[in-house]
Amino acid sequence: MEMNQDNMQRKPVRLIAAACNNSGIGKDGKVPWNLPCEFQYFMSTITRVSRPGKMNMMVWGKQCWFSHPKTSFPMANMMHVVLSTKLDTVPDHAHFLCQDFESAVRLAAQPPLAGLIDTVWVVGGTRVYKDALKHPWCDLVYLTHVMADFDCDVFFPEFDRGLFKLQERFPDVPSGIQEENGIKYKCQVFKREMSDAV
Ligand SMILES: NC(=O)c1ccc[n+]([C@@H]2O[C@H](COP(=O)([O-])OP(=O)(O)OC[C@H]3O[C@@H](n4cnc5c(N)ncnc54)[C@H](OP(=O)(O)O)[C@@H]3O)[C@@H](O)[C@H]2O)c1
Incomplete structure (x- = not known):
């Protein structure tokens, strides 16, 4: 078990998103497309754990949290963290x-949760993604390319595709072009070499 001087157990920090041709991810607080199989892929990816009893941590911006349908909760194997500078109580x-x-x-990496948590999954929005991309423990970006144009007001941030390299194939990720409701999409994973990580 890797532990540093702050008594922290390093956890993989991973982003997951679907973005259309102009990198748009949302409009008016919602996702602008309806791709149920892509949503199933999202759910099965983030809820996968290394062994029974383990959990993942999902990090949400406030707007994402409040716009997500509450029918998805409770979610298997998941602890939810909402980010906000203004809220003063944990949302329902x-x-x-x-x-x-x-x-x-740090919550995921320190006692008492460190022994329980496998992965920190970052599910947006833009500022949370930006923070995660800069984090030294960020190793993977799961970014589905929705191959269509949608009017969006929120965007996935630019990132260095020389540093985060597109993987030709990746375990548990469908390869090739998928299609649902007449919309084509590709499930892509970008991986960062961790040599500079602390
Ligand atoms: N297509 C996709 O895969 C995907 C994924 C995620 C989201 N979306 C879409 O994106 C939109 C929501 O994203 P958004 O960027 O507008 O909002 P957001 O990040 O969900 O919420 C913004 C608020 O969250 C808090 N926050 C965010 N980052 C923070 C940080 N690093 N530290 C502290 N507080 C932080 C702040 O709240 P306070 O003002 O209280 O401080 C901020 O005002 C929706 O349309 C959603 O459907 C799409």
Whole structure:
């Protein structure tokens, strides 16, 4: 078990999103497309754990949290952290409230949760994704390319595709072009070499 001087157990920090041709991810607080199989792929990816009894941590921006249908809760194997500088109580169905991204990662990496948590999954929005991409423990970006144009007001941030390399194939990720409701999409994973990580 890897532990550093702050008594932290390093956890993989992973982003997951679906973005259309102009990198748009949302409009008016919602996802602008309806791709049920892609949503199933999202759910099965984030809820996968290394062995029974383990859990993942999902980090949500406030807007994402409140716009997500509450019918998805409770979610198997999942602890939910909502990020906000203004809320002062943990929202219904969530487990923790943090004021910044690093506090959420520390929560997962320190006792009492460190022994329980496998992966920190970052599910947006834009600022949470930006913070996660800069985090030294961020190793994978699961980014589905929705191959269509949608009017969006929220966007997935630019990232260095020289640093995060597109993988030709990746375990448990469908390969090739998928299609649902007449919309084509590709499930892509970008992997960062961790040599510079601390
Ligand atoms: N297509 C996809 O895969 C996908 C994924 C995720 C989201 N979306 C879409 O994206 C939109 C929501 O994203 P958004 O970017 O507008 O909002 P958001 O990140 O969900 O919420 C923004 C609020 O969350 C809090 N927050 C965010 N980052 C924080 C941080 N690092 N530290 C502390 N607080 C933080 C702040 O709340 P306070 O003001 O209280 O401080 C901020 O005002 C929706 O349309 C949603 O459907 C799409």
